[in-house]
Amino acid sequence: MISPFPKITKQGWKTLDEMVETHTKRQKAFQMAGLDYNEAFGLAEQMWERDLDLQDDRRVCFECKHYKDEKCEAIRTKFDRPSEPLRFILQRCDFFKLKGTK
């Protein structure tokens, strides 16, 4: 029988163990940021599916280099302060920059 893993994802080839590890890390991070278990698990699930769909370019702010201290440094309020982004929603954002990139 041919294993369905490894699979190609947005982050390159991943084994099932690696994907589960990423899922667990995301879930814990979302819980630390205020979601309950089910909400955090659900969002991590959506991201799992997103990672496997190479056409899906949605992101959450947690993946963005502009996301700091629960605020968005790229989109400013009219008072020139960091805005409060939709942190727990997969979305397309014109200002998104992947963490760790220049």
Ligand code: SF4
């Ligand atoms: S630039 Fe977009 S994706 Fe990045 S933190 Fe701001 S709202 Fe979120």
